[in-house]
Amino acid sequence: MGTLQVNNIAGAKANGIDDVMPFAYEETWDATDGTAHRADFFGSSTGSGSVDYRIPTQEMMGVTINASVTLDPNADVGPTTAGGPGSSTVSGTAYTLELAHDSGVSVGFGTETIENGGTVSATSTGGDEDNATGYIKYAAGPLTVGYQESYQNSANGVEDNEGEMWGIAYTSGDISVSYGESAFSNAGVSDTVSVETEMDSMQISYTMGAMTIAAATFETTNAVGIAGRTFEENEISVSFAF
Numbered sequence: 001m002g003t004l005q006v007n008n009i010a011g012a013k014a015n016g017i018d019d020v021m022p023f024a025y026e027e028t029w030d031a032t033d034g035t036a037h038r039a040d041f042f043g044s045s046t047g048s049g050s051v052d053y054r055i056p057t058q059e060m061m062g063v064t065i066n067a068s069v070t071l072d073p074n075a076d077v078g079p080t081t082a083g084g085p086g087s088s089t090v091s092g093t094a095y096t097l098e099l100a101h102d103s104g105v106s107v108g109f110g111t112e113t114i115e116n117g118g119t120v121s122a123t124s125t126g127g128d129e130d131n132a133t134g135y136i137k138y139a140a141g142p143l144t145v146g147y148q149e150s151y152q153n154s155a156n157g158v159e160d161n162e163g164e165m166w167g168i169a170y171t172s173g174d175i176s177v178s179y180g181e182s183a184f185s186n187a188g189v190s191d192t193v194s195v196e197t198e199m200d201s202m203q204i205s206y207t208m209g210a211m212t213i214a215a216a217t218f219e220t221t222n223a224v225g226i227a228g229r230t231f232e233e234n235e236i237s238v239s240f241a242f
Contacts, residue, residue: 005052013054013068014094014110015047020135021167022144024176024214025203028165031218031233037197037225039163039182042133042150045114046072046092062102070094075114091115104139127155133163144169159186159194174207186225195227212239 005011018040019027029038050072058065075092092114100106112131135148150163167180178201185196198221205214213236220231 002056003054007050010047012047012050012070013052013096014043014070014112017108017110018042021146021165021180022169024178024205025216028180028182028199028201032220037184039165039184042131045075046070046094049074064100066098068096106137109134129154142171161186177204195222195225197222210241
C-alpha cells in the first residue's frame with residue numbers, strides 16, 4: 001500500500017529532488033560559503049519534522065512512476081525535541097511526481113505550499129508561499145545529462161527566488177567525471193532582479209576495490225548575492241567501504 005515515513009532531518013521526498021543533476025562527487029553548491037543564494041531551495045521548508053506518504057512504484061508501458069505527498073505541521077522548523085512542542089504556526093504540504101522511461105529519459109516535478117508563510121518568520125500572518133521545481137535527465141550508456149529549474153513565489157512583499165541547474169557526467173568502469181553549473185537570483189515586488197549568484201564545479205572520482213578517491217574544484221561568482229565577490233575551493237576525498 002506504499003510507505004509512510006517520518007522525516008527527522010532533511011528526509012522528505014520533496015527535499016530529495018531539490019537537485020538531481022548528475023555529478024561524480026558532490027552537487028555544485030556543496031562548497032559554497034553559506035546556505036543562502038543556492039538553487040536547491042525547493043523542499044527545504046518541509047524537509048525536516050514532516051511525514052511522507054510514498055506510493056508503491058508503478059510500472060506502465062515502459063514507464064516507472066513514483067509519487068509522494070509530504071505533510072509538515074511545523075514548516076520551516078526542524079523536528080521537535082522531547083518535551084518541546086513545535087514553535088511554528090505555519091504548516092506546509094508538498095507533492096512530487098517522477099517518471100522514468102526505458103529509453104533513458106526521466107522527468108520529475110514537485111510543488112510545495114507553505115500556508116500563511118508570506119515572510120521569513122515561522123509565525124507569519126501573510127499570504128501563502130508556493131514553490132515548484134521540474135527536471136529532465138537523459139542517460140545513454142555511460143553518459144548522463146540533466147537540466148532543472150526551481151521557482152519560489154513568495155508573498156507579503158518578500159522577494160521571489162529562481163534557480164537553474166544543469167550537469168553532465170560520464171562513467172566508464174571505475175572512473176567518473178562530471179561538470180555542472182547552477183545559478184540563483186531573486187526579484188523584489190518591483191521586479192528588480194538581484195545580482196545572480198553562479199556556481200560551477202568540475203569533478204572526478206575513481207574506485208579501486210573498497211577505496212574511492214575523488215577530487216573536485218568549485219567556484220562561485222557573485223557569492224551570497226554580492227557583485228564581484230568570488231569563492232573558490234578544491235577538495236580531495238578518500239573513502240573506504242567494507
